[in-house]
Amino acid sequence: xxxxxxxxxxxxxxxxxxxxxxxxxxxxxxxxxxxxxxxxxxxxxxxxxxxxxxxxxxxxxxxxxxxxxxxxxxxxxxxxxxxxxxxxxxxxxxxxxxxxxxxxxxxxxxxxxxxxxxxxxxxxxxxxxxxxxxxxxxxxxxxxxxxxxxxxxxxxxxxxxxxxxxxxxxxxxxxxxxxxxxxxxxxxxxxxxxxxxxxxxxxxxx
Numbered sequence: 001x002x003x004x005x006x007x008x009x010x011x012x013x014x015x016x017x018x019x020x021x022x023x024x025x026x027x028x029x030x031x032x033x034x035x036x037x038x039x040x041x042x043x044x045x046x047x048x049x050x051x052x053x054x055x056x057x058x059x060x061x062x063x064x065x066x067x068x069x070x071x072x073x074x075x076x077x078x079x080x081x082x083x084x085x086x087x088x089x090x091x092x093x094x095x096x097x098x099x100x101x102x103x104x105x106x107x108x109x110x111x112x113x114x115x116x117x118x119x120x121x122x123x124x125x126x127x128x129x130x131x132x133x134x135x136x137x138x139x140x141x142x143x144x145x146x147x148x149x150x151x152x153x154x155x156x157x158x159x160x161x162x163x164x165x166x167x168x169x170x171x172x173x174x175x176x177x178x179x180x181x182x183x184x185x186x187x188x189x190x191x192x193x194x195x196x197x198x199x200x201x202x203x204x205x206x
Contacts, residue, residue: 008123010098013153016184103146122147127157144173
C-alpha cells in the first residue's frame with residue numbers, strides 16, 4: 001500500500017490536484033477500480049476542501065482540530081490503522097493543512113508503519129510565490145525540503161520571465177525533486193500523476 005502526502009501553502013491548489021488525481025486513478029482502472037481513501041487535515045471545525053471533494057463524488061475522512069505533523073501525530077497513526085483495517089485501500093491520498101510539514105508526517109508514518117511507502121508532493125503557487133517567500137520562507141523551505149515531486153501551479157497566471165524566477169527560487173530549497181509546471185484549473189498531464197504515484201519516478205528524477 002502507498003500513501004501520497006500532498007503538502008503546500010494555503011491556496012496553492014492542493015484540492016484541485018487531488019480531485020484530478022483521484023479521477024485519473026479511477027478512470028485508468030475502471031475495470032478493476034483502485035481503492036482510494038482521501039484524508040483531509042484542516043485546522044478548525046469546518047473544512048471547505050472537504051465540501052469540494054464531497055461535491056465531486058468522493059468520500060472523505062477528516063482529521064480536524066490540529067496538524068497531523070505535530071500535535072496529532074498519535075491520532076494520525078491510529079486513524080491510518082483504522083482506515084487500513086476498515087477499507088483495505090491500495091492508496092491513501094492525504095491532503096495536509098497548508099501549514100503542515102509533510103516530511104514530519106512521513107517520518108511519523110514510517111516510524112510506526114515501516115511497510116508503508118510514502119511519497120511527498122508539494123504544490124507551490126507561481127502567482128503568489130514572490131509575495132510569500134519573504135514572510136513565509138522557513139515554512140516554505142521546510143515544506144519543499146523533502147518533497148519527491150514539486151508542482152508549480154498557476155503557471156498560466158505569470159509571464160515566462162516571472163515563472164523562470166519562481167522556479168529558480170524554489171530550486172534553491174530543493175533541486176532534487178521532479179518538477180512540473182501545471183495549471184490545476186485545467187487538465188493536468190497524466191505523466192505528472194504517474195510520477196506522483198511513484199511510477200517512472202527514477203527516470204524522471206535523473
